[in-house]
Amino acid sequence: MLRYGATVMEIVSSKYGDAAASAVAARVNGEMVDLSHPVDEGASVELVDISSIDGLGVLRHSISHIMAQAVQDIFDGVKVTIGPSIEDGFYYDFEYSGTFTPEDLEKIEKRMREIVSANHPFVRKEMSRQDAVSFFEEKGEPYKVELINDLPEDLTHVSLYSQGGFFDLCRGPHIPATGMVKAFKLLSVAGAYWRGDEKNKMLQRIYGTGFATQEELDEYLRIIEEAKKRDHRKLGKELDLFQMNDEAGPGLIIFHPKGALLRTIIEDWEKKEHLKRGYDIVMGPQILKVDLWKKSGHFDHYRDNMYFTEVDEQMYGIKPMNCLSHMLIYKSKIRSYRDLPLRYFELGTVHRHEKTGVLHGLMRARQFTQDDAHILCTPDQLNSEIRAIADMVDYAMGVFGFSYEVELSTRPESSIGSDADWELATSALKLALEDNSIAYDINEGDGAFYGPKIDFKLKDALGRKWQCATIQCDFTLPERFDLSYIGADGEKHRPVMLHRVILGAIERFMGVLIEHYAGAFPVWLSPVQATILTVTDKHIPYGEEVFRRLLTAGVRCERNFRNEKLGYKIREGQMQKVPYMLVIGDREMESETVSPRQRDGGQNLGSMGVDDFVAVVREKCDIYQ
RNA sequence: GCCGAUGUAGCUCAGUCGGUAGAGCAACUGAUUCGUAAUCAGUAGGUCAGCGGUUCAAAUCCGCUCAUCGGCUCCA
Numbered sequence: 001m002l003r004y005g006a007t008v009m010e011i012v013s014s015k016y017g018d019a020a021a022s023a024v025a026a027r028v029n030g031e032m033v034d035l036s037h038p039v040d041e042g043a044s045v046e047l048v049d050i051s052s053i054d055g056l057g058v059l060r061h062s063i064s065h066i067m068a069q070a071v072q073d074i075f076d077g078v079k080v081t082i083g084p085s086i087e088d089g090f091y092y093d094f095e096y097s098g099t100f101t102p103e104d105l106e107k108i109e110k111r112m113r114e115i116v117s118a119n120h121p122f123v124r125k126e127m128s129r130q131d132a133v134s135f136f137e138e139k140g141e142p143y144k145v146e147l148i149n150d151l152p153e154d155l156t157h158v159s160l161y162s163q164g165g166f167f168d169l170c171r172g173p174h175i176p177a178t179g180m181v182k183a184f185k186l187l188s189v190a191g192a193y194w195r196g197d198e199k200n201k202m203l204q205r206i207y208g209t210g211f212a213t214q215e216e217l218d219e220y221l222r223i224i225e226e227a228k229k230r231d232h233r234k235l236g237k238e239l240d241l242f243q244m245n246d247e248a249g250p251g252l253i254i255f256h257p258k259g260a261l262l263r264t265i266i267e268d269w270e271k272k273e274h275l276k277r278g279y280d281i282v283m284g285p286q287i288l289k290v291d292l293w294k295k296s297g298h299f300d301h302y303r304d305n306m307y308f309t310e311v312d313e314q315m316y317g318i319k320p321m322n323c324l325s326h327m328l329i330y331k332s333k334i335r336s337y338r339d340l341p342l343r344y345f346e347l348g349t350v351h352r353h354e355k356t357g358v359l360h361g362l363m364r365a366r367q368f369t370q371d372d373a374h375i376l377c378t379p380d381q382l383n384s385e386i387r388a389i390a391d392m393v394d395y396a397m398g399v400f401g402f403s404y405e406v407e408l409s410t411r412p413e414s415s416i417g418s419d420a421d422w423e424l425a426t427s428a429l430k431l432a433l434e435d436n437s438i439a440y441d442i443n444e445g446d447g448a449f450y451g452p453k454i455d456f457k458l459k460d461a462l463g464r465k466w467q468c469a470t471i472q473c474d475f476t477l478p479e480r481f482d483l484s485y486i487g488a489d490g491e492k493h494r495p496v497m498l499h500r501v502i503l504g505a506i507e508r509f510m511g512v513l514i515e516h517y518a519g520a521f522p523v524w525l526s527p528v529q530a531t532i533l534t535v536t537d538k539h540i541p542y543g544e545e546v547f548r549r550l551l552t553a554g555v556r557c558e559r560n561f562r563n564e565k566l567g568y569k570i571r572e573g574q575m576q577k578v579p580y581m582l583v584i585g586d587r588e589m590e591s592e593t594v595s596p597r598q599r600d601g602g603q604n605l606g607s608m609g610v611d612d613f614v615a616v617v618r619e620k621c622d623i624y625q
Numbered sequence: 626g627c628c629g630a631u632g633u634a635g636c637u638c639a640g641u642c643g644g645u646a647g648a649g650c651a652a653c654u655g656a657u658u659c660g661u662a663a664u665c666a667g668u669a670g671g672u673c674a675g676c677g678g679u680u681c682a683a684a685u686c687c688g689c690u691c692a693u694c695g696g697c698u699c700c701a
Contacts, residue, residue, distance in 0.1 A: 099629065190696030191628025198698045202628045205696070233694095237636075246674075246692050305700090350701090355626050356692090358699065370701065467701065505701040536658040563658075571662035585660055597661055604661080 008045055009035040009176065022212070023047040024058040024180065025173040032058070034124055034173040050180070050212040060085035062122060062175040063112075063184050063210040064092045069166035070111035071206070074104075080168065081143040081194060081203055088220070089209025093192055095143065096204050105186040105206070112184070119179030120164035124172055132158045132169065143194070144169045183217040184210035227462050232514035233361040239519050239576060241510075241527075244361065251359040251366030253507060258527040261556070263506060265525055267347055269399075269623075270371050270503070277392060279345040279373060284325025286349065290315040292324055295480055297416050301449045305352045322348030323499060326374040327481045330495075335485040340495060341377035341385055347506070348372040362511030363466075369506045375498040376483065379424075382496055386432035386454075386471055389500050393456050393469040396502050399623055400513065401522070402458040405465065406438050409446035409453045416450055417476040425473035426452040448499075450476045460516040468504035468512070473497075520577040520599060523620035530557040530596070530617070531578045533569040535585035537561075542589040546582065546610055553614040557582075574599065579620075582613070 008026040025032050025048040028039050032048060039045060048055045064083035071094060072078050083092030100108075127135065129148055136144040147169060148158055161170045163178055175181070186208040194200035211217040228234075236242045241259030248254060255263060271281060287309060293299040298306070298321065307318040319325075326344040335342070349369045358364055375385050397404050408429055411422045429452055433440050440454070447453050456469035474497045477483075484492040503509040513521070523529055530550065534543045540561050550557045558578070560569045566583065573581040582594040593607040596616070605616070 101629095188695060189629070192697045193627075196698070198627065202697080204628075207696080244693085250692070352700085355699070357626065357628095357697080359693090364700070368701070372701095470701075501701070503701095508701055533661085535660055538658075565658090565664060566660050568663055569661090574662055581661080583661065587660085595661090 007035065008033065008037050008039055022050045024050045024055045024062075024175045032173050034122070035176050036124070037173075050175075051216075056211070057085040058173055059175055059181070059212065060090040060210045061170075062178070063181055063208065064090040065122075065161065065163060065166065065168055065170070065174070066112050066115050066178055066181065067108060067186070067206065067208060068092045068094075068168060069115055069164060070108045072166065073111055074107055079141055079143055082147070083168075089187065089207060091192075091205050091207045093194070093203040093205045095194075095201065100189045100204055100206060102189075105189065108206070109184075109186050115164055116178050116181045118164060119177050121177045122161055122163050122174035124174075125160045125162065126157045127160060128157055129155070132160065135160075135167070136169065139167070181210060182212065183214040184208060185217060185221070223462055227464070227515070230462070230515045230518045231361075232363070232511040235514050235519040236361070239514075241514070242362070249366075250356055251354060251364070253362060253365050253367070259510075261527040262521070262525060263510060265527075266503070266506060266510070267371075270347065271345075273392070273396070274343075274345040274373070277343075277388070279343040282326060282329055282344045282346050284319070284322060284328075284346060284348070286351075287316040287318050288324055290317050293317040296324055296327075296477060297450065297480060298324075301414060301416065305354070307351050307353055318351045319348070320350050320352045321499075322346050322350065322370065322372040323374055323477060323497075327477060327483065330376055330483055331481060335376075335495070337378055337485050337487050337493070340485060341375050341381050343373055343375045345371075345373040362507040362514075365505075365507050368508065370501050371503050371506060373500055375500065376478070376495040377498070378485070378487075378493070379496050382428045382473070382498070383432050383435065385498060386429060386473075387436050389471050389498070389502075390432065390436050390438060390454070393502055396469075397456075397458055400503075400509075401516065402460065402512075404456050404458040404469075406433065406440040407443045407446075407455045407457065408433065408440050409443040409455055411452060412445045412447050412449065414449055415447070421475035422452065425475055429454050429471065429473055448472050448474075450474050451499075458512065460512055461518070462515075464515075466508070466512045468509055469502050470500065470504070472499040474499060518577075520579075523579045523617060524623050526577075526579050527556060528558050528576065528578050529555055530580040530582055530613075531569075531573045531576070532557060532559050532561075532582045532584060532594075533566060533573065534561045535566050535583065537563060539584045539586075539589055542592075543584045546584060546594055549610045550614065553611075555614055555617050570597065573597075580613075580617070 008028065023035060026035055026037070027046040027048060028037060028043050032054065048058065050056070050059055061084060064085065068080050068083055072080065075096060077097060079095040081093040081095065083090065132148050133145050136148070151158065158169060159172060160167050161172055161174055186206055188207045190205045190207065191202045192205040194203055209217070209220060211220060236259065239258065240256050241262065242253050242255045244252070245254060274281065290299065290308065302320060306320050309316050309318060329344060330342065347369055349367065351367050354364060354366055359366070377385050410426055433454065443455070451472050451474040453470045453472040455467055457465040458468050459465055478495050478497050483495050485495050487493045532543050532547055534540055543559060543561055547557060547559050560572060562569065570581060577599060579599045581597040583597060584594065588594055588607060591607060593609055594613050595607045596605045596613055598605065
């Protein structure tokens, strides 16, 4: 059936018929190619469907070309650079002397729709490097020329794609023709550095997205809207959890009573869990002499992110990390191999001078508190310690209701330590993951300056990923601080150190929690677990009694005895996302009961005694006991 | 830090051509005493982000600064 020189398209339409209609590309012997690609007899041909992840990538990449064409059609003097597909859509970076406005995006979309209706085929053309360079030089596209010149030397030919008279340097593959685009939207304009380097020229990036169907696009846009509603900065204000204040300074968070209570609940849980797992709670000072930061390497590698202060003609560094005092605790005694592992845990508040442009509510602040620990152990113990931490992360994520993904980050460009130590540390992390049967991706060059790390990225209710837990393996600090333990052989040995956080930064974790639960926290985390609502003023004395009893029993509750109708107070409770609203009227007063109404609109629990309600709340707080 | 946008009452937002500030909700006071998502009436609330300039006159035009938002770079 297959003939030599046939194209993928011909093959698939003869073989699959209509099933080929939703294919955007194909995999021939594993390599993604256009449907117009010629194939040899006997090659393995697999369709890439528009709704698959790879297919969406092809579709979005093609839409980015269509957008680039539209932009150049409308605006003079626009130079094209690159336009890839990304996780949720695509972008294209342009050099343009003006600025693109939201109105411009509409104009561009309109032109794109015209290009789509014209159903121009995407045509691939191969050219020698030299020809391609002259071609783009002639067109006045210096960025494309630069890209070609930077390609590996052994590459003699490059491919260009064109549609409707627009040419772009591109590896492909692309959809067969522009008419295949059914649903797309341009989303925003932003600045972006050429080749992602802040020393380069700032380009203008237009973001957009595309889907196989309008329904999928609408669903995606709905999720964006939903994310806006859940924004922790908005909910933080509405639920009166915290504030950021211009007068206080950027990146500094002020926790209000309910936010501070939520944080306290999380921190108390952490302390208990760490004690259960053989950690020692320690506390170090906020500032340390600058010489200590020089010794650790932070002064050389992290100075730009640190705050300094001078007292009595002595320079101090305000800690951006918690490791150093833990080093000093270790060094305070001679340690035996029998003492190891030592696990020092600190809810360590750190200050990092983050660039103003990166600050983002609780997610990225200049002062934050890590649930930090440093584990000092023998090389033999490394594996079991890493595995224990991975188990703890898994447990914690379960408790807070998150799933997560794991990445292994390797040596970055700016780093300290020997190649051998990096190799040892990286393989220790790898091995522990494999021993725990944890699937992971490798993130090249993204390690800390002192060691490789395992990153746990938790996924929230909207599928967004957040970096929280990490495990970092460090051979360097023990050496710089000359840490040792006496081994069974009576000789001095160097311990290995693990840096690790479970929730990461408490602030960031709270931000993620707020967005994950849209502010409707599970009962055990809710700062206010119940609000007591009186029907009329005559129920206030009984309401006070219920309040006292609940408070004594450890239920976090509030009174709403205002002179408002019950419906109004219910509404207030709903908007504050309080899990239980206890209605107190004649019936409850007479029978000495409460009638809990549930936040989630589930059935009312009926009337019950105060003690019974306490039991209901306690049962939901098992995690916390 | 860089590109772009924004900043008006506690919150969400109007405010036209430059003529001296407005709504809804919240708050407060009073009436009402009510059974599961908004009772009625009234009162108060503003250095229009800050500083400077143009003008007879600036929330409005211009400049600078600060902060926030969307990205980039960086990161827990």
